[in-house]
Amino acid sequence: MEYNILKIEITDGIALVTINRPEALNALNTRFFQEMDDVVDTISANPDVKVMVITGSGKAFVAGADIAEMVNKNPEEGTAFSKTGQNTFNSLGKMEIPVIAAINGFTLGGGLELAMGCDFRIASSKAKFGQPEVSLGLIPGYAATQRLSRLVGLGDALFLLMTGDMIGADDALRIGLVQKVVEPEELMDEVNKIAKTIASKGPQAVRKVKAVTSEGLLSDFKAGCELEAEQFGSLFGSGSEGEEGMKAFLEKRKPEWK
Numbered sequence: 001m002e003y004n005i006l007k008i009e010i011t012d013g014i015a016l017v018t019i020n021r022p023e024a025l026n027a028l029n030t031r032f033f034q035e036m037d038d039v040v041d042t043i044s045a046n047p048d049v050k051v052m053v054i055t056g057s058g059k060a061f062v063a064g065a066d067i068a069e070m071v072n073k074n075p076e077e078g079t080a081f082s083k084t085g086q087n088t089f090n091s092l093g094k095m096e097i098p099v100i101a102a103i104n105g106f107t108l109g110g111g112l113e114l115a116m117g118c119d120f121r122i123a124s125s126k127a128k129f130g131q132p133e134v135s136l137g138l139i140p141g142y143a144a145t146q147r148l149s150r151l152v153g154l155g156d157a158l159f160l161l162m163t164g165d166m167i168g169a170d171d172a173l174r175i176g177l178v179q180k181v182v183e184p185e186e187l188m189d190e191v192n193k194i195a196k197t198i199a200s201k202g203p204q205a206v207r208k209v210k211a212v213t214s215e216g217l218l219s220d221f222k223a224g225c226e227l228e229a230e231q232f233g234s235l236f237g238s239g240s241e242g243e244e245g246m247k248a249f250l251e252k253r254k255p256e257w258k
């Protein structure tokens with residue numbers, strides 16, 4: 001597929017996906033979702049890619065769903081547009097590899113929902129976050145009502161969802177919405193460093209951490225522990241990744257992952 005909005009660069013096993021529609025602050029339209037679905041399929045099929053990073057060009061990560069595209073929708077079309085976005089953002093969680101949001105600026109509405117669909121978030125100190133849907137007489141449609149409270153707790157989630165207020169990067173860090181804040185000019189270097197660290201670890205182990213942790217959130221504690229034990233065991237045995245990692249430690253050498 002030819003991309004008009006997304007730009008993909010793959011370097012040393014790290015796929016950088018840049019949302020490149022700065023004239024509309026990277027607002028999410030139908031074309032974006034088509035391209036993002038294609039990126040998820042393409043990157044998932046590329047065994048060389050170990051980590052995916054999503055960022056925005058210009059002064060926004062993403063300033064929300066495209067209001068100009070949404071304004072004339074009827075209820076059925078609104079629901080369909082919501083489900084399209086939910087499916088795309090859910091598919092980031094279903095990717096086996098980690099997906100990091102490198103948050104460079106405004107991250108509002110559907111933009112924050114995209115960031116929350118990533119596995120974790122690193123932000124520029126200039127970034128601003130919010131769920132301003134109520135200001136438009138709307139509620140979020142790409143799962144913020146579900147993800148935000150799971151990430152930051154009910155009180156902070158309802159505060160953001162009910163006031164529509166924007167918060168800065170330090171407040172986002174304080175409530176656990178982002179994991180790290182750095183100076184704007186350091187953002188991509190820092191995210192690259194983190195991505196490289198992850199890419200240097202046991203690839204199967206990293207994928208299983210993502211799968212078991214995510215699955216655990218959707219199941220009860222006991223079922224989650226069962227799954228963990230099963231997947232823990234799957235990393236043992238002759239020729240396994242765990243065997244190589246543990247032997248390398250004992251032999252004081254770097255592991256050689258397959």
Ligand code: CO8
Pocket residue numbers: 023024025027063064065066067068070078079081082085106108109110111132133136138139140141142
């Ligand atoms: N949609 C469409 N265009 C946008 C959007 C958007 N979300 N945000 C900004 N733009 C456009 C502006 O209209 C403007 O275009 P133009 O130059 O043609 O007038 C251009 O981007 C630059 O924006 P501004 O001039 O407004 O830039 P400022 O720096 O003055 O302000 C703000 C930046 C504060 C980010 C401001 O642009 C703003 O408030 N944007 C809207 C933020 C918002 O309300 N986002 C939530 C949208 S709703 C949503 O995301 C719901 C998701 C769930 C959908 C479910 C499907 C049904």
